[in-house]
Amino acid sequence: MNTTYLGLELRRFARDRASLFFIGVLPAFFYIIFGATQAYGGSPLGNGNVALYILVSMAAYGAVTATVGVGGMAAVERMQGWGRQLGLTPLRDGGFVLVKITLAVVVALLPVTLIAAIGALTGAEGTTVAWTLSLLAVAGGACVFALFGLCAGLAFRTEAAVSAASGMVVVLAFLGNVFVPLSGTLLAIAKFTPLYGYVALARYPVTEGRLISGDGASLGSDPLWLPLLNLGVWSAVLAVAAVLLVRRGRERQ
Amino acid sequence: MTHTRPTAPPSPAAATGAPAVELRGLTKTFATRSGDVAAVRGVDLRIETGEVVAVLGPNGAGKTTTIDMLLGLTSPTGGSAEVFGRPPRDAVREGRVSAVLQTGGLLRDLTVRETVRLIASTYDAPAPVEDVIDRAGLGAVASRMVSKCSGGEQQRLRFALALLPDPELLVLDEPTAGMDVTARRDFWRVMHAEAARGRTVVFATHYLEEADDFADRIVVVAQGRVVADGPTAEIRSRAVGRTVHATLPPTGRDDAVATLRRLAGAADVTVQGDRVRVVATDSDAVARTLLVELDAHDLEILTGSLDEAFVALTGAAQTTEEGR
Numbered sequence: 390m391n392t393t394y395l396g397l398e399l400r401r402f403a404r405d406r407a408s409l410f411f412i413g414v415l416p417a418f419f420y421i422i423f424g425a426t427q428a429y430g431g432s433p434l435g436n437g438n439v440a441l442y443i444l445v446s447m448a449a450y451g452a453v454t455a456t457v458g459v460g461g462m463a464a465v466e467r468m469q470g471w472g473r474q475l476g477l478t479p480l481r482d483g484g485f486v487l488v489k490i491t492l493a494v495v496v497a498l499l500p501v502t503l504i505a506a507i508g509a510l511t512g513a514e515g516t517t518v519a520w521t522l523s524l525l526a527v528a529g530g531a532c533v534f535a536l537f538g539l540c541a542g543l544a545f546r547t548e549a550a551v552s553a554a555s556g557m558v559v560v561l562a563f564l565g566n567v568f569v570p571l572s573g574t575l576l577a578i579a580k581f582t583p584l585y586g587y588v589a590l591a592r593y594p595v596t597e598g599r600l601i602s603g604d605g606a607s608l609g610s611d612p613l614w615l616p617l618l619n620l621g622v623w624s625a626v627l628a629v630a631a632v633l634l635v636r637r638g639r640e641r642q
Numbered sequence: 643m644t645h646t647r648p649t650a651p652p653s654p655a656a657a658t659g660a661p662a663v664e665l666r667g668l669t670k671t672f673a674t675r676s677g678d679v680a681a682v683r684g685v686d687l688r689i690e691t692g693e694v695v696a697v698l699g700p701n702g703a704g705k706t707t708t709i710d711m712l713l714g715l716t717s718p719t720g721g722s723a724e725v726f727g728r729p730p731r732d733a734v735r736e737g738r739v740s741a742v743l744q745t746g747g748l749l750r751d752l753t754v755r756e757t758v759r760l761i762a763s764t765y766d767a768p769a770p771v772e773d774v775i776d777r778a779g780l781g782a783v784a785s786r787m788v789s790k791c792s793g794g795e796q797q798r799l800r801f802a803l804a805l806l807p808d809p810e811l812l813v814l815d816e817p818t819a820g821m822d823v824t825a826r827r828d829f830w831r832v833m834h835a836e837a838a839r840g841r842t843v844v845f846a847t848h849y850l851e852e853a854d855d856f857a858d859r860i861v862v863v864a865q866g867r868v869v870a871d872g873p874t875a876e877i878r879s880r881a882v883g884r885t886v887h888a889t890l891p892p893t894g895r896d897d898a899v900a901t902l903r904r905l906a907g908a909a910d911v912t913v914q915g916d917r918v919r920v921v922a923t924d925s926d927a928v929a930r931t932l933l934v935e936l937d938a939h940d941l942e943i944l945t946g947s948l949d950e951a952f953v954a955l956t957g958a959a960q961t962t963e964e965g966r
Contacts, residue, residue: 393763401751470746474803476715477743479735554646 390488391480396607398492408458411555415553416500417507420444423568425511428459432446435596437515442595444508445523449588450562451500452531460535461492464542490532497531515595522594530587530620536627537583541558543634558584570603581613583627660727662743662811662842663712669866670707681707683866684721689844691810694837696853696874698955699863705846706744708863709815712844713741725811737765737807742800744815750789752798753894754780757788762795762801768806778802779832794825801832812836814845818852830856854878862955870955877955884925888938889916898936905931909955923955 393641402408424430424443432439463485466472475485501524515523541554562568565584566576579585589598589611661724670682682704689695699705710716711723725733733739748757758775762768777785778798783791791799797817804812817833818826833856837843847853853860853874860877862870870877890898899918902911907924918938922928925943931940 391763394760397752397760400756401749470743471749473715473743474747474761474800475764477713477734477741477804478761479737479766484764561883586715612819632746 390491393482394480394488398488399495402496402520405600412451412455412458412496413503416447416454416622417503419450420504421511422449422517424513425507430512434601435599436519437506437595438509438513439601440511440513441515441519441523442592442601444504444513445527445591445595446567446588448501448504448524448527449531449584449591450558450567451504451582452497452527453534453562453587454558455497455500456493456531456533456535457526457538457541457558458551459489459496459557460538461490461542461554462538462548464539465546465548466549468543468546490535490543493535494528497528520595523591526591526594529635530590531547533587533620533624533627534583535633536624540627540630540634543631543637562588570601572602572606572608576600576608580615583619583623586616586621586623589616610635647686649745659691660724661688662691662693662726663687663844664724664727665721666723667713668711668718668723669710669720670704670711670716671719681866682711685866685868687861687864687871689842691842692840692857692858694843695845695859695861696857697844697861697863698848698850698853700848703863704866705863705865706815708776709741709813709844709846713739713813737767738809739811739813740804740807740809741813742797742804742815742817744819747800748788748796751787753785754795754802755784757799758802758806762806765807769808774802776803777805777829777832777835790902791819792825793830794822794898796934797821797825798829798832799827804838807840811842811844814843815847816846818847818849826852855912864955884922885944886919886920886922886925886928886932887940887942887944888920888932889940890918891937891939892916898938901936902928902931 391622420443424440427440427443430440430443434442467475487606489595505524536555538551541550541557544550545553561582561584564579564580564582565588567584567588571579593613593616596610598610601612602608626630665685665687668682668687669680669686672679672681676683685704685708697705697708707716711718712725712736714723723730728736728738729738749760752760755771755775758771762771762774768774775781778801780795780798780802783795786795788796788799797820801814801817804814814833816831821829830852833843834908837856845852845857856875859872860870860874861868862877895913895916899911900919903929904916906924907922907927908920909923910921912919918932920928920932929941929943932941938963
């Protein structure tokens with residue numbers, strides 16, 4: 390692993406104030422508004438409480454925003470000539486990918502760590518197993534969505550497209566049952582959207598699959614295979630799209 | 643991989659003195675929506691170590707595509723490219739060849755020094771970062787963001803990056819494009835110093851003047867082919883051809899112009915009133931045809947400028963191409 394390259398990438402990220410805000414600060418702010426300061430936060434839920442459930446949701450949102458941004462910028466950079474510059478060095482494609490994946494994980498850990506710290510101090514509670522497994526799933530699953538950013542960058546080749554893809558994460562988060570508990574038809578549709586499986590999997594250690602509704606009505610629960618299948622299918626779709634787009638880019642060179 | 647090239651040649655070919663560059667029947671065709679476009683149509687070129695060679699040609703002649711194949715950035719559709727007897731990508735990995743590319747290729751949110759450090763980190767034994775910054779004349783702007791650097795400074799940064807592996811072969815693709823006169827002069831002064839260290843230098847340009855000032859040998863490329871190749875002085879004298887002016891008789895003028903256009907020694911034919919102007923690679927042949935065959939009078943032969951020379955060299959290929 391080229392640690393000099395990784396260090397310089399982290400420095401670049403720290404220089405980008407707008408991304409720092411959207412990735413680092415905004416999800417933590419959302420958690421404070423919708424989780425920490427709400428009366429329902431203390432209600433027990435599965436292996437923790439509602440505050441922990443919201444904490445995991447917001448951490449997932451922040452982590453995905455981070456990986457989409459890193460993946461997208463990697464694609465745009467490569468196509469704007471940096472790929473040619475690196476093509477003149479001994480650095481192999483695999484080495485570049487390794488640096489970018491590590492960067493995505495480190496950047497995703499920023500909102501996750503911040504929210505977890507705030508949550509621990511403001512009433513999010515759960516078993517150690519629930520905390521650990523949920524946060525690991527948040528960080529690990531977020532990597533899949535680096536592919537989403539990568540596809541957006543490869544398809545449209547501009548920084549604006551990457552920003553748009555990051556913005557899309559908000560829409561996908563609503564559709565994926567991340568922010569507001571959905572019910573009825575919307576919930577039925579949500580189960581097919583990309584962020585649903587990811588966030589449901591990350592919540593599983595807390596909820597054991599139980600679905601939460603806005604009004605306290607019972608919505609039943611998801612079996613574990615459902616979020617796994619959703620995440621698996623979307624990973625495959627994004628991976629295939631990325632491969633096709635890379636191939637198209639090569640032919641155009 | 644270690645930086646041991648002078649003592650341990652990586653292949654038998656290198657040990658037996660393989661040329662710095664060897665291109666054989668190199669072709670590249672791009673598939674586009676409107677059909678296949680041939681950018682490079684069979685280039686044969688051998689460059690020995692220590693040569694300073696200019697690849698001269700107009701925009702779209704296939705210079706950049708040829709250089710991309712020479713550096714292993716693009717794979718050829720046909721033929722082969724070898725650098726020091728090795729596949730280009732291997733030569734790049736060994737740090738034996740590096741290049742200054744035309745545009746892009748820099749991250750705007752790094753400083754000059756950080757960019758050099760980053761690229762240096764990809765080599766096992768790079769030249770010292772500060773040393774390279776000094777040699778490229780970037781000392782004063784080393785802490786500046788790339789986005790705040792002028793075009794000339796960015797170009798010198800690309801040059802600094804190319805010096806990092808201490809390459810035996812340095813390839814420059816239109817290195818002074820977008821530079822003002824002073825920056826251009828400074829750049830070539832630095833390049834002279836590097837060439838004096840015994841590096842093989844290959845540079846693409848569309849300025850004949852640059853090729854003339856700096857190269858020992860000029861390879862003229864047009865329409866994806868090599869149309870002239872030789873020592874700079876020879877190409878210059880061939881290129882700085884002549885223009886032949888004459889007055890044509892009023893009858894059969896169109897036929898006369900058509901005859902001139904078919905002539906091998908005529909690169910460009912223009913008519914102004916009853917005067918015809920021919921940019922000639924072989925002015926004797928053109929003059930003979932005009933006087934003997936076409937009954938022209940008031941003939942003048944003028945020595946052309948460098949710009950006209952360029953048209954003479956590359957335009958000849960153009961007319962052959964159109965005539966096919």
